[in-house]
Amino acid sequence: MNRTFITYKEALQILEDNKTSFPTISVPINDCGGGFLAEDLIADRDFPPYHRVTMDGIAIRHRTFENDTHIFPIQEVAPAGTAQKTLADVNNCIEVMTGAILPKKTDTVIRYEDLDIKDGLARITIDTITKRQNVHFKGIDITENTVIKKAGQQISSAEINVAAATGMDKVLVRKMPKVVIISTGDELVDVHEKPLEHQIRRSNVYGIKNTFREWGIPAELKHLPDNKEEIETIIAGFLIDFDMLVITGGVSKGKFDYLPDVLTKLGVVKHFHKIQQRPGKPFWFGTKGKDTHVFALPGNPVSSFVCLYAYIRFWLQKSLRIEDEPTYAALSEDIIFNPDLVFFTEVKISSDPNGTLNAQPIFGNGSGDFINLVNTDGFLILPQEKKVFKKGEAYPFISYRNKL
Numbered sequence: 001m002n003r004t005f006i007t008y009k010e011a012l013q014i015l016e017d018n019k020t021s022f023p024t025i026s027v028p029i030n031d032c033g034g035g036f037l038a039e040d041l042i043a044d045r046d047f048p049p050y051h052r053v054t055m056d057g058i059a060i061r062h063r064t065f066e067n068d069t070h071i072f073p074i075q076e077v078a079p080a081g082t083a084q085k086t087l088a089d090v091n092n093c094i095e096v097m098t099g100a101i102l103p104k105k106t107d108t109v110i111r112y113e114d115l116d117i118k119d120g121l122a123r124i125t126i127d128t129i130t131k132r133q134n135v136h137f138k139g140i141d142i143t144e145n146t147v148i149k150k151a152g153q154q155i156s157s158a159e160i161n162v163a164a165a166t167g168m169d170k171v172l173v174r175k176m177p178k179v180v181i182i183s184t185g186d187e188l189v190d191v192h193e194k195p196l197e198h199q200i201r202r203s204n205v206y207g208i209k210n211t212f213r214e215w216g217i218p219a220e221l222k223h224l225p226d227n228k229e230e231i232e233t234i235i236a237g238f239l240i241d242f243d244m245l246v247i248t249g250g251v252s253k254g255k256f257d258y259l260p261d262v263l264t265k266l267g268v269v270k271h272f273h274k275i276q277q278r279p280g281k282p283f284w285f286g287t288k289g290k291d292t293h294v295f296a297l298p299g300n301p302v303s304s305f306v307c308l309y310a311y312i313r314f315w316l317q318k319s320l321r322i323e324d325e326p327t328y329a330a331l332s333e334d335i336i337f338n339p340d341l342v343f344f345t346e347v348k349i350s351s352d353p354n355g356t357l358n359a360q361p362i363f364g365n366g367s368g369d370f371i372n373l374v375n376t377d378g379f380l381i382l383p384q385e386k387k388v389f390k391k392g393e394a395y396p397f398i399s400y401r402n403k404l
Helices: 008-017 062-066 157-165 204-214 228-241 259-265 301-319
Strands: 024-028 057-060 071-079 094-098 108-111 114-116 121-123 147-149 172-176 177-185 221-226 246-250 269-272 284-288 292-297 327-331 342-351 356-361 378-382 393-401
Touching: 008 284, 008 301, 057 062, 057 071, 121 284, 121 378, 147 157, 147 292, 177 204, 177 228, 177 342, 204 221, 204 246, 204 301, 221 228, 228 246, 228 259, 246 301, 259 284, 259 292, 301 378, 301 393, 342 393, 356 393
Parallel strands: 071 094, 177 221, 177 246, 246 292, 327 356
Antiparallel strands: 024 172, 057 094, 057 108, 071 121, 114 121, 269 284, 284 292, 327 393, 342 356, 342 378, 378 393
């Protein structure tokens, strides 16, 4: 396929059609955070695995209390981590500690704060007790062999806790692609250098690298000069060494925008070059073979951000088989946008007492105004088929302040 100036929806479909499948690796549980599950996380036992006491106090049979018994002789103490005890006499009680297994022939726990204990007797000082209170009953959270978390989801501290509880000292995760992020242009100097009047510092690539890090994917940074022969030599090596090339700049129609020609010469199949959108029109996507994917972003920072979060994130989600439900936010003011394009407008997000996400458009000074990104939270996607967007209408929202 060789398409130019396609629609937003067409671009998404092409990216989905060219998704990949990342290989799997087994990693120790200490090192799996931020990775993506390559297997379902399954309960190896009931959770909790026994009737678990949730408060320090005494365990009784509730019917005895219902029969107007308020004073219970203490049979013994049941600390957490000890074998299950049995209440020998239903008129007695057993002192229990948080985390202990509920003794047999008991069904209710009364906390110490509601007791007066003296001379081996526990007197209940409140009038109302609910049967089964202060007990976390076996299997109430989830039962054995139930899927806790499906494959494809990113591993957070919550998943690590559960994986440890199920005995997974190693976790099967997707091996992330080897990524290189490449800046282009002789006008760029590195961050530690003092630019001359006609130069600027490299900046896009650092933000993009941090985004990949938030997504659990390490990346290397490289730079290309405005020299076609050098670009060809360097890119040829990158196509061998990396699974994923993310290039900023050099893909438009400028005299020194050599990348499209170089990539074609090196055997990278172009799937599309331009998208009917603002900002970010000159976004280039291609593949070499089944396993090497090239994403060439526009050089302007805002355009680069749009394409990173709207398309590269989408492609990664599809490749990881993540089904992501879109987030919607309501416009806080009217917008009129006449060009026949999808409009990614920068917005500041807030919420009201009704739980509605509100999107306040913050208009900067074009796609080169990366300062405006600091004052906003993401992009609202305003569809191509409309021109007038009313206050209160909800549209898909892409945040650049969250993870993949």
